[in-house]
Amino acid sequence: MRNFRIISVLSILTSISAAIAAAAGIFYTNGGEPYFYESIRGKEVEIYGRGLYQHMSADVAIQGIAHDYVTLFIAVPVLLVSLYFLKRGKLKAVLFHAGILHFFFLTYLFYMNMGMYNTLFLLYVLITSLSFFALAITLFEVRFSGLKEKFHTDLSRKLIGGFLMFLSIAIALLWLEIIITPLLDGSIFPAAVAHYTSLTVQGLDLSLFLPLAFVSGLLLWKNKDLGYMMSAVTLIFLCFLLTALVAKIVAMAMTGVNVVPVVFIMPTALVLTLLFSFLLFRKIRSGTAAGAQTSSSIQTGA
Template sequence: MKKLNYLCYFIVFLIFVCGLVGIFYTTGGDRFTVENIYGESIELYGDGIYAYNSVFVVGVNKGTDYVMLIVAILFGIFTAIRSKSSKYKFVHVGLLTGILYYASCLVFGVTFNRLFLVYVLLFSASLFTYILLLCELIKEKNISEELNSKSLKGTALFMIVSGCSVLVWLPFIIPTITTGQPMSHIEIYTTEPTFVLDLGIILPIYLACGILVLKRKAIGYKLVPILLTFIITIGVIVIGQNIVQTSMGVDIPLESLIGLVFSFVVLGMIALILNIKFLKYIK
């Protein structure tokens, strides 16, 4: 257990390196315009570690960095106290889910820069620590038998709805596939890692969790607090992203604010309420 804790603290250190460099490191450069492979003019940020990312994406990255510094502190705190209660262990792994998602976006979505090996290290450390901690939780008898007598249809439905929320990406993907034209916001990138992570991993695991809870399976109950914590984290990240984007002068269409931002924030608030109630049934 101590070795795992050391690895968790190492992850906290790596997040601080990525986050602080992402936010504060500057090269004194200015924004400049390039032409992408589709002949479109794209404005790049031109400064700091994200110099060769678009202004829009830099707003997303920096906003995420701010929130992840807070998540890293919380993760460190729960690492220190997780042995005191299984409730802390579930929240701890839920926070690590957000960290793994963050690391995946950095290593696959950010234009190659001097922190690339740090991104890879954070991704690898988060992935294997996640596997070890999740296996530990699954093996333990930490779910109250009282849950078997409870109807959790509302929670199960919420998990399914949360999973389906990532389908908001389809209106961006399907027209591109049918017309053969480049995606409207693909900018200088070849693909969007978020689409892969959300549709390929998040969607099926949330659907599976909801179905397992409806069937009153123990594994479903164990996934609930982890995935609810992750939704809460995403809700806060979305807020941070939009605050930073607005401060950078990025214009966010009203339909995006409603469809992509407001919806995830509402899901995060509901997840917080459900998680507080659900954790009462953790031994």
């Protein structure tokens, strides 16, 4: 594998930095108390008041801590294990590693832009940068030309592609409902804005990440080489992201928040994503990411 060393350095630094950031979110507390704050829009917002996320709204801070648990105890160990299997450059390992790096990139891009400023801001910047370049260099290991030939022909590509398109549309409609409803009734600002400057998560999802998921599914549906790579990476990314979302729902439910119907929707989406990830990855032929597998030449070396 050509760039294994640089990917290793970037991935290890990502895991160490993310472990520090997540542990701080979980375990650091300054013993403060929640309080209410009137935003610039005249809305009363409950502020978490303690720990690293003391200046964030209570509901978002609780979700952030739940996300940190998934990052520290699931994503970081899996990233390191994934790196162990990456050295031989097998296509399965490369696509899986890219998918989990995508999770770290999105997580800390959101933390960097949405979280109220705290002492870890520069660490969020560092993790975002490390994971982005690790992701980009990992994807450069994949030879796109003839990539679909490295998958078995009985792959349920239309089923998997259709799922990715459906899921991205469903989440987009959910975000649009939050944004458009206040515009129609004249209140303009969704309640979720709270005391923040904007809807960062919804904005980045609608402009970047949901279109990427939709295009991934569409290209796979159309049997395009790039669709195989994008769909594999997106599915692994979604496995970790949806796990974090389920953890957030559980955390909210533990504080007495009504989480119906999402308590049924998100776990179902997670189970389906895990299933389709398994179906896709088990159909990847043995071979490296750099070598195109054709009828006349099959490269399966390390």
